[in-house]
Amino acid sequence: MSQSTLKRAALAVAVLGVIGVGGAVAVQQGYAVAAAPTAVQTQAAPVAAAAVAVPAPSITLPDFSVIVDHNGPAVVNISVTGSTRTSYNEQAGRGDPFADDPFFEFFRRFQMPQQRGGQRVPTHGMGSGFIVSQDGVILTNAHVVRDATEVTVKLTDRREFRAKVLGSDPKSDVAVLKIDAKNLPVVPLAKSNDLKVGQWVLAIGSPFGLENTVTAGVVSAKGRSLPDGNVPFIQTDVAVNPGNSGGPLFNTRGEVVGINSQIYSQTGGYQGLSFAIPIDVANKIKDQIITTGKVTHARLGVTVQEVNQGFADSFNLATPEGALISNVEKGGPADKAGLKAGDVIRTLNGQKIVSSGDLPVMVSMATPGEKVTLEVWRQGKLESLKATLGNANDKAQLADHERDEQATGKVRLGLSLRPLENIGKRQSGISAGLVIEDARGAAAAAGVQPGDVLLSVNGRPVQSVEQVREVVDKSGKSVALLIQRGDDRIFIPVRLG
Numbered sequence: 442m443s444q445s446t447l448k449r450a451a452l453a454v455a456v457l458g459v460i461g462v463g464g465a466v467a468v469q470q471g472y473a474v475a476a477a478p479t480a481v482q483t484q485a486a487p488v489a490a491a492a493v494a495v496p497a498p499s500i501t502l503p504d505f506s507v508i509v510d511h512n513g514p515a516v517v518n519i520s521v522t523g524s525t526r527t528s529y530n531e532q533a534g535r536g537d538p539f540a541d542d543p544f545f546e547f548f549r550r551f552q553m554p555q556q557r558g559g560q561r562v563p564t565h566g567m568g569s570g571f572i573v574s575q576d577g578v579i580l581t582n583a584h585v586v587r588d589a590t591e592v593t594v595k596l597t598d599r600r601e602f603r604a605k606v607l608g609s610d611p612k613s614d615v616a617v618l619k620i621d622a623k624n625l626p627v628v629p630l631a632k633s634n635d636l637k638v639g640q641w642v643l644a645i646g647s648p649f650g651l652e653n654t655v656t657a658g659v660v661s662a663k664g665r666s667l668p669d670g671n672v673p674f675i676q677t678d679v680a681v682n683p684g685n686s687g688g689p690l691f692n693t694r695g696e697v698v699g700i701n702s703q704i705y706s707q708t709g710g711y712q713g714l715s716f717a718i719p720i721d722v723a724n725k726i727k728d729q730i731i732t733t734g735k736v737t738h739a740r741l742g743v744t745v746q747e748v749n750q751g752f753a754d755s756f757n758l759a760t761p762e763g764a765l766i767s768n769v770e771k772g773g774p775a776d777k778a779g780l781k782a783g784d785v786i787r788t789l790n791g792q793k794i795v796s797s798g799d800l801p802v803m804v805s806m807a808t809p810g811e812k813v814t815l816e817v818w819r820q821g822k823l824e825s826l827k828a829t830l831g832n833a834n835d836k837a838q839l840a841d842h843e844r845d846e847q848a849t850g851k852v853r854l855g856l857s858l859r860p861l862e863n864i865g866k867r868q869s870g871i872s873a874g875l876v877i878e879d880a881r882g883a884a885a886a887a888g889v890q891p892g893d894v895l896l897s898v899n900g901r902p903v904q905s906v907e908q909v910r911e912v913v914d915k916s917g918k919s920v921a922l923l924i925q926r927g928d929d930r931i932f933i934p935v936r937l938g
Contacts, residue, residue, distance in 0.1 A: 509645065516689060521586055603620070610726050741773070774830055
């Protein structure tokens with residue numbers, strides 16, 4: 442990781458205002474100049490009642506033009522072509538010109554679950570990124586290149602390159618791209634830990650496709666945990682909009698401190714809450730992808746919840762801080778370390794846990810196999826426990842296997858099925874059935890489509906994968922499926938594979 446300090450032009454001095462006996466201070470052309478007194482005092486006030494004028498501290502406002510000139514050429518525009526399987530709700534909103542912009546992923550995470558299993562349609566997304574090596578390695582967001590079949594990178598000199606996705610990590614939302622070029626401009630990288638709340642920061646990106654747009658603001662908070670996050674986000678008030686996603690966040694020295702990743706909004710536009718991935722986190726992910734082609738995260742194997750004042754009173758805690766364990770995965774790292782439901786984890790390796798969201802962030806950023814020390818509040822006293830962190834990828838593979846076997850239910854039909862959710866029942870008017878998420882083999886050949894709702898098999902109503910499997914196992918060479926497709930109900934015969 443390289444660091445460099447840019448020599449910047451002298452900053453103009455602006456003075457908010459000083460009230461004195463002789464008059465006010467005006468600001469002209471960046472310099473403080475005293476204004477002429479407006480009146481002559483004819484009667485002095487009593488000395489005892491006189492207020493002493495205390496000059497306000499001068500504030501230097503940053504000039505970002507040098508940073509933009511020096512590092513702007515290393516910021517790129519990213520265009521993505523791909524395909525995705527839409528939900529019924531998404532199909533209904535295709536009129537939105539930015540509906541397929543990957544930056545809206547953050548908004549969708551906070552909306553109600555949508556019925557899945559629609560048709561696969563082409564998508565066109567946009568985002569930003571920045572070059573970190575002269576041979577064409579680029580950092581951006583994982584959601585920018587999700588489902589991408591073609592990624593195009595455009596430089597400020599208007600050259601375009603087809604990019605290869607070396608790897609992406611949805612947990613941290615970091616992706617690494619590579620273009621075939623040499624002697625490219627690069628950005629210097631800072632240490633995120635050196636960043637302070639209140640410092641000025643600058644974003645360069647392509648909001649709504651407007652390339653190399655510059656916006657600025659201040660660091661609002663550090664180590665911010667979001668509901669679905671595994672990253673200690675940097676919160677800023679920098680104006681960030683769709684298309685900025687994946688672009689760099691600079692400090693006043695022209696070093697990248699983060700990757701602009703998400704915003705929180707109730708309107709779909711900027712509302713003063715922007716979040717960036719610390720560059721230290723992104724660099725760690727980049728190194729793993731380049732070295733091994735994959736990313737590993739650690740896990741502890743607990744479910745935690747917030748410690749509110751009520752819990753603090755119940756557990757005799759001085760302050761409502763920490764992560765309250767509500768469940769311990771049997772046989773997992775926490776279970777082996779002796780952690781129990783009802784324990785409150787106060788620190789991990791000496792790092793204080795204030796909110797329950799701090800724990801998964803700390804664990805996710807650790808290395809599988811790493812030994813950690815946990816300070817735990819148990820039955821009115823502190824205890825110290827040691828745990829060896831597991832591999833989150835192992836847990837994910839197990840969950841995928843269980844989901845395939847129990848929820849998705851790939852049976853001899855060649856169908857991937859899941860129960861019809863309540864929202865889907867209300868929208869479709871169907872009281873029971875199974876959503877077909879994917880159709881392959883015999884079912885696909887017979888005309889079954891993703892998004893269909895399976896109502897019955899051989900005349901028997903089905904509401905679970907187990908019921909489908911039971912009927913199919915007892916059937917001969919074919920089965921009759923009753924399908925709801927839109928407003929129509931049709932029978933489809935399927936020869937079993």
